[in-house]
Each structure stands twice: as C-alpha cells, then as structure tokens.
Amino acid sequence: MFQRVTxxxxxxSHLRTRAAVLAAGMGVTAAVGAGVAAAADTTAATSSTxxxxxxxxxxxxxxxxxxxxxxxxxxxxxxxDEAKKQAQPAKKTTSWVDPVKNYTISASYAxxxxxxxxxxxxxxxxxxxxSKVMAVHDGTVVKTGGNGAGDGPAYxxxxxxxxxxxxxxxxxxxxxxxxxPGQVVKAGQKIALSGNTGNSxxxxxxxxxxxxxxxxSAIDPVKFLRGKGVQx
Numbered sequence: 001m002f003q004r005v006t007x008x009x010x011x012x013s014h015l016r017t018r019a020a021v022l023a024a025g026m027g028v029t030a031a032v033g034a035g036v037a038a039a040a041d042t043t044a045a046t047s048s049t050x051x052x053x054x055x056x057x058x059x060x061x062x063x064x065x066x067x068x069x070x071x072x073x074x075x076x077x078x079x080x081d082e083a084k085k086q087a088q089p090a091k092k093t094t095s096w097v098d099p100v101k102n103y104t105i106s107a108s109y110a111x112x113x114x115x116x117x118x119x120x121x122x123x124x125x126x127x128x129x130x131s132k133v134m135a136v137h138d139g140t141v142v143k144t145g146g147n148g149a150g151d152g153p154a155y156x157x158x159x160x161x162x163x164x165x166x167x168x169x170x171x172x173x174x175x176x177x178x179x180x181p182g183q184v185v186k187a188g189q190k191i192a193l194s195g196n197t198g199n200s201x202x203x204x205x206x207x208x209x210x211x212x213x214x215x216x217s218a219i220d221p222v223k224f225l226r227g228k229g230v231q232x
Contacts, residue, residue, distance in 0.1 A: 095187045096137050096228035099171060099207050100194065103127045105232065106204060109220045121218040122170070122208035125194075129203040133171050133192040135185040136225070139163040142213045144177050148198065151215040155206065156198025159191055160213050168213050169221075172206040173198050 103125040111120040139161040148155025155172035159179060162168050175195025185191060194205045209221040222232060 096225060096230050097134060097188050098125075098225075098230060098232075099134055099136050099169075100125050100127050100131055100205050102131075103205075109218070109222060121215070122172075122206050123221045125205040125207060127194050127203065127205060129175050129193075129195050131194040131205070132190050133159075133174065133194055133205055135161055135187060135189050135191050136169050136207075136230075137161075137163045137167075137187045137228075139169070139185060141179045141181050141183045141185060141191070142168070144180055146197075148172060148215070154199035156200065157192075157195065158198075160210075161185065161191075162213065166211050168210040168217075170206075170208040170210060170218075172208075173200045173204060 104127075105123070106126045107120050107124040109120060109123055141159060142162045143149035143151075143160040144158070146157050147153050149158040149160055149170075151158065151160075151170075155170075157174040157177055158170060158172040159174065159177055160168055160170045171192060173195055174192040174197060176193040177191075178193070179185060179191045194203060196203045200206075207221055208218045209224045210217040211219065226232065
C-alpha cells in the first residue's frame with residue numbers, strides 16, 4: 001500500500017517538472033523570436049535609410065552634372081558666336097549723311113554757267129521750299145545768317161559748320177535758319193529749311209564742302225561724301 005502511494009506521488013511530481021520545463025522552453029522560444037523580429041525590423045529600417053540617402057546623393061549628382069553640361073554648352077555656343085562674328089566682314093558704317101532727302105541733283109560742282117561769277121562752287125539739290133536741311137556730320141556751327149553768313153548776297157541765308165580736321169560744310173539759299181554760331185550739332189540734325197533766297201533760279205539747297213569756313217575753299221562735295229560712304 002505504501003509502495004503504490006509513493007509511485008503515484010513520484011509520477012505526479014515528474015509530470016509537473018516536465019510541464020514546467022516545457023513552459024520555460026516555450027518562454028525562451030518566444031523571447032528569442034521577439035528578439036529576432038526586432039533585429040529584423042532594425043535591419044530593415046537601416047536598409048531603408050541607406051537607400052534614401054543613396055537616392056538623394058544620386059539626385060544631387062545628376063543635378064550637378066546637368067548644370068555642368070548646360071554651362072559647357074553655353075560656353076561652346078558663345079565661342080561659336082564669337083568665331084562667327086570674327087569670320088564675317090565688318091559692316092561699313094558712316095556718320096555722314098545727305099543734307100536733304102527726296103532730292104533731285106541739279107547744278108554740279110565746277111559746272112559753268114551764267115548764274116555764277118566763275119564755275120559752280122558746290123552741289124545743288126532741287127527740293128521744295130521748306131524741306132528739312134540736315135547737318136551732314138557732327139560739328140559746331142561757325143556762321144549763320146543773311147548775306148551768305150558773310151560770304152556774299154548770292155548765297156542768301158546760309159549756315160557753315162566746322163566738322164574738324166579742316167573740313168567745313170556750307171548750306172545756302174535757306175528760307176529759315178534754326179541754329180546759331182557756337183551750337184554743337186549731330187549728323188542728321190535739322191539745322192534749317194530750304195528756300196530760294198539769294199541768287200537762285202528756283203527752290204533748292206546749295207551745298208558745299210570747304211577746307212575753311214570762307215568762300216573760295218570749296219572742293220567737290222559729291223566726291224567727298226561718296227568717300228564717306230554716302231550714296232547718291
């Protein structure tokens with residue numbers, strides 16, 4: 001009888017011990033599993049961060065390269081434009097202009113005729129009275145007024161401009177003078193209106209190129225202006 005009780009007690013104790021061991025084993029397994037899961041989550045987070053950083057670095061590198069390529073292209077285009085400009089012949093420019101517009105050439109320089117004491121001293125431009133008369137080049141007005149601005153009544157109202165380097169221009173038979181001595185004028189600027197004053201057979205502008213401001217120093221004005229690029 002005592003022997004049976006002892007055997008049953010031993011069996012019960014053994015079963016309880018085994019159950020406790022199994023429970024402990026399951027706890028250890030659960031703890032290990034949780035640790036593995038946490039480690040996996042940490043690895044995934046680290047991997048995601050590294051990927052984001054690399055992606056950003058790639059984007060920045062691409063932007064830098066794109067900017068560098070654009071700058072290189074612009075520099076090459078600028079060099080090409082400069083080379084093209086250098087290869088092209090320079091355009092001929094002139095700051096000399098005709099004294100009037102919409103004219104008809106009439107009496108020419110050195111032409112003989114009864115209207116003058118000697119050969120004609122300038123070039124006549126047939127235009128209606130009141131046509132705008134312009135300075136043929138930059139300069140300073142030196143003489144204006146009636147009596148040919150001091151050169152004689154045959155010229156009527158006149159203007160003389162000093163262009164420097166021993167070159168002067170004269171405008172005569174004017175109906176109106178719009179400048180005064182000492183005034184600085186620019187090429188193409190209005191200085192007077194054409195007319196029929198003085199020794200004139202009809203409305204026109206008498207124009208001279210001189211080597212001094214006074215009568216008697218005239219040269220061929222058409223040849224001179226053509227040499228400055230003015231087309232007739």
